[in-house]
Amino acid sequence: MHPLPKVQTTEVRERIARFQAKLQENQIDGAMITQNVDLYYLTGSMQNGLLYVPQSGEPRFYVKKSVARAEFEASVPVEEMGRMKQLGERLRSTFGNVKRIGIEMDVLPYGLAVRYLGFFPDTEAVDVAFMLRLVRAVKSEYELNQLRIAATHVQEMVAMLPQQIRVGMSEVELSAQIEHALRLKGNIGIYRMRGYNQELCLGMVASGEAAATPTYFDGPAGGLGMSVASPQGASRKTFSVGEPILFDISTVVEGYIIDQTRMAVIGELDEELTRAYEVAVSIIREAERMGKPGVPWQDLYLKALEMAEAAGLQQHFMGFGNDQAKFLGHGVGLEFDELPVLARGFAQPLEKNMVIAIEPKFTFPGRGVIGIENTYVVTKQGLKAITTTPEDIVRIPE
Amino acid sequence: MHPLPKVQTTEVRERIARFQAKLQENQIDGAMITQNVDLYYLTGSMQNGLLYVPQSGEPRFYVKKSVARAEFEASVPVEEMGRMKQLGERLRSTFGNVKRIGIEMDVLPYGLAVRYLGFFPDTEAVDVAFMLRLVRAVKSEYELNQLRIAATHVQEMVAMLPQQIRVGMSEVELSAQIEHALRLKGNIGIYRMRGYNQELCLGMVASGEAAATPTYFDGPAGGLGMSVASPQGASRKTFSVGEPILFDISTVVEGYIIDQTRMAVIGELDEELTRAYEVAVSIIREAERMGKPGVPWQDLYLKALEMAEAAGLQQHFMGFGNDQAKFLGHGVGLEFDELPVLARGFAQPLEKNMVIAIEPKFTFPGRGVIGIENTYVVTKQGLKAITTTPEDIVRIPE
Structure with missing residues (x-):
């Protein structure tokens, strides 16, 4: 056949x-x-x-x-x-x-x-x-392997960024280049979400105030989008010096979705945004340590919330003000919004070989969204990263 | 905002x-x-x-x-x-x-x-x-304008084909190039379908036996796809001389979807496939004449069925054998599978300003799919094409 x-x-x-x-x-x-x-x-x-x-x-x-x-x-x-x-x-x-x-x-x-x-x-x-x-949340060795392959593809995308980003280029131009490269590597071009009305293309290439535009999507960042009929993700906004550029990039290999976020900037980020990034990194380090079999899903979210508060960033955590998303991470696999959900009210225990995308992010209206995301597998020693792309902010000379 | x-x-x-x-x-x-x-x-x-x-x-x-x-x-x-x-x-x-x-x-x-x-x-x-x-099936002037803009984008894609297609290139390589070009023109990258479990990326760039692989999709052509987890549309199959290459291409402008199919071949198509294309064209010409306000939706399908039978092609019409789709066309607008449905059992009348994609196609297992598709608006004079790309098979020298 x-x-x-x-x-x-x-x-x-x-x-x-x-x-x-x-x-x-x-x-x-x-x-x-x-x-x-x-x-x-x-x-x-x-x-x-x-x-x-x-x-x-x-x-x-x-x-x-x-x-x-x-x-x-x-x-x-x-x-x-x-x-x-x-x-x-x-x-x-x-x-x-x-x-x-x-x-x-x-x-x-x-x-x-x-x-x-x-x-x-x-x-x-x-x-x-x-x-x-x-x-479905507990993955087999076969499934983990598909995710590992997908992770190498998004890592290559980040490695290409310094050659691609330039002032005046639009979010959608860069997104289209990444989509093209991923498609050649086998991406099916369809990002499956289970949630009613939820949809996605690639993830998000979004910068500055456009990234911080709130939207219906159940995620920490919104995005201006291409039109009112598609009010999320990449837009026609062009990149400027000094603003955070968010690369929340996914790809789908044999049906399996990997999810990773890295940051880039042309020139330098200001102190407040740099500090917010450091807080995001400290939250993800703590989640890695905590994420062992038996730990209630919500514990990782509540701990992150506590850390965001301690840093004085609670208003900005996972969206701003009334438009905050109320979670820290989500399962990925054949769908983008799998179990576990790291959110209040989910007291179910983590299990060995569950796969979770953890994405602490901070939104600054008018300025942008900054944060980090890795996809992990739950092991007895804590979370083990499947996405192993270097975590430094990609700095593009002015 | x-x-x-x-x-x-x-x-x-x-x-x-x-x-x-x-x-x-x-x-x-x-x-x-x-x-x-x-x-x-x-x-x-x-x-x-x-x-x-x-x-x-x-x-x-x-x-x-x-x-x-x-x-x-x-x-x-x-x-x-x-x-x-x-x-x-x-x-x-x-x-x-x-x-x-x-x-x-x-x-x-x-x-x-x-x-x-x-x-x-x-x-x-x-x-x-x-x-x-x-x-929603009856479009306003504003909506028709979005569709007209989208139609110019898919027309440009067909115009580019002679410079792009070559022996040994894969379906997905060409599909990715077209997706990239359409994205830069404002395509949102998400093709909305209302039907449960129905999904789509671009449409279909598919050739020869791969195009004729049957699948779950409620359309006349199936496609091998990139994996068993995405069993439709473009695949890694490469183009050869003499096989029909199907370009069923859609794009989404301000949420509005246009739908058009054209054919290409490297070298020449054989007589049987060429004749099948001529039958498809004669079916679409007849539909254009018939498609006036007041005419029952199913009449256009039943007439097409009659014409396919008269040409001895009933077994190949809209898929092969047990895997035939049972319709001739579908509404398009904000979704890919809008009303009207041109299929048996739909006795509702066409109305002025309904928009329909009509797509007579013939499937030859092991050899390919051949046909044509335009998006039309219903007028008192019959169907008026919104997609006005030349209909000749695009011939690429060997």
């Missing part, structure tokens, strides 16, 4: 077993999975359809399009989906008496959910999104 | 009035709108929140983030959303007794929908997505 590398069957089986353990723990008889990324994770194929995962035993992937491609790619049995009306009957006769059925309530549109739930009348609907996201 | 051009208040008021007319027609008391594109369309701002549109009277935009930016951009009254618990009370006390409440059931996730519907207990929930999409 095609020459693209496939996900190993053992890898897929392991994922399904871990998800089934969660279903058992929560007394859920089975789950109907339909979101493209979850389908890919649990089958090895992103073809369109419905994957039924019973609490135990073999799942079945009912595919709409393309059946032939799914049969070739998937590590689970594939059947043609056929007509919706008969699908309910087929599911009931194959998987028997179902009392509690799981769906992905965070992404499955209401209209479709009602149809799918109709396959199992008089059944209790349960949200399995969080438990599946927890399974 | 910022220097980006804003949507005119008169434009936004007109849109709301047309949507309110639909709510009245369908005896819906009000609608809770939350999807980013619908919010932008009805307010002029894409900040995050909930827009309540009553059947008559002034809507209100309850914004989560950024309130300051929404106040600056939106042409409707903005309030801070505040806590979810109080929002229900505020809505009920402001908009009174509600019996039938509208939500966007095609995009709003189940979990959020249940929360929002909880604001109005004992109320009937109605899907307003199709009626809002019908309002």
Whole structure:
């Protein structure tokens, strides 16, 4: 069918077993999975359809399009989906008496959910999104390797910056060059976010006051963007001497997203911004030390908040004033906004091999955003960086 | 706040009035709108929140983030959303007794929908997505102008092809060059699709057998893609002599998406593929003639099907065999998959100023995909092309 590398069957089986353990723990008889990324994770194929995962035993992937491609790619049995009306009957006769059925309530549109739930009348609907996201948060060696490859690509982008940045160049010009270089390295050109209405292109190449423009995006920096119809990220603003230039750059390798932020400046940053950068670095060092298995997710955020306050920068931390984002970091993997979430209210423990992007940043309205971000894997010794690009601010001579 | 051009208040008021007319027609008391594109369309701002549109009277935009930016951009009254618990009370006390409440059931996730519907207990929930999409399908002069500008950008891409294509170059190399050029012209780098799980980068630069690889995407061509985790569109396959190279290229200007397909070949296409291209052109000419206000959407598809059959190409039309897409064209605007849908079962009439991308294509497994696509506006005289790039196959000397 095609020459693209496939996900190993053992890898897929392991994922399904871990998800089934969660279903058992929560007394859920089975789950109907339909979101493209979850389908890919649990089958090895992103073809369109419905994957039924019973609490135990073999799942079945009912595919709409393309059946032939799914049969070739998937590590689970594939059947043609056929007509919706008969699908309910087929599911009931194959998987028997179902009392509690799981769906992905965070992404499955209401209209479709009602149809799918109709396959199992008089059944209790349960949200399995969080438990599946927890399974996905813990990465395998295969997944960590994809992230390590992606990390080398964003590192090369930072190495190229001194040759590229110049006064009068626009944010979008530089962003387009980076996007071009990453695309040639295999970036799929689509940055997947799970959150409703959240979207992203590359990340953010943003400078000075444009970077500090607030926006809807659930991140620490906003960005002016190209238009009111795309109010975030790179804009047509040009670079000037002495302003912080933020490179929050991601790339996607075999579906896996790495996330890293570095800073650049033409000439010199003033003292206040330089100091803010040092505080950001001290926060990330502390997070590295704290981030061990068993530590509650929120602890890293609360500690960072405390450090920002101690430095007198609480008003600027992760956005300014009313437009602050209320987290320190987020899981990355097949999606940009995975678990864990390092934010207040998340008392769940870190687990070995969870992958987290940690991004302490400070926003100064009218002046810019400054900070740092690395993607880490959780180990017994604390966080181990996957992104190992030098952390010094890239200084471009005037 | 910022220097980006804003949507005119008169434009936004007109849109709301047309949507309110639909709510009245369908005896819906009000609608809770939350999807980013619908919010932008009805307010002029894409900040995050909930827009309540009553059947008559002034809507209100309850914004989560950024309130300051929404106040600056939106042409409707903005309030801070505040806590979810109080929002229900505020809505009920402001908009009174509600019996039938509208939500966007095609995009709003189940979990959020249940929360929002909880604001109005004992109320009937109605899907307003199709009626809002019908309002959006008819474009204003302002919107048509954005599409015309976007059309000049994709035309320039086709003009550059002879200087770019060469034997041994990969699909993704060429795609990346086109993406780069379009980004500099203002493309936001995000191609919005409404359909669940549907996604896109640029469109498709695909050649020979790679273009004919079937995939989940609801379009006539599939594409090998960069990986199993992104199984569509451009791949690492390199161009060879004599194979059809498909340029299904889109760009996004001020949120508005244009869609156009042209063909290229290094050397010559064989007779069968050349003839298939001629059939595609004759189908699009017939659609142009038929596409007048009042004509049922499906008629254009059924006529095309008839013409493909008469030419003996029915097995190849819009994909091959079991992987055929069952439509001839789709609306474009702020999303890639707007109304109208030219497909069986859609008996709704075309209306003046609807915008449609029509894309007759033929798939030959192992050999490639060939066809043509233009974006049109519906006029009394039939379809008028917005994309006016020369339609000849771009021939590159060997």
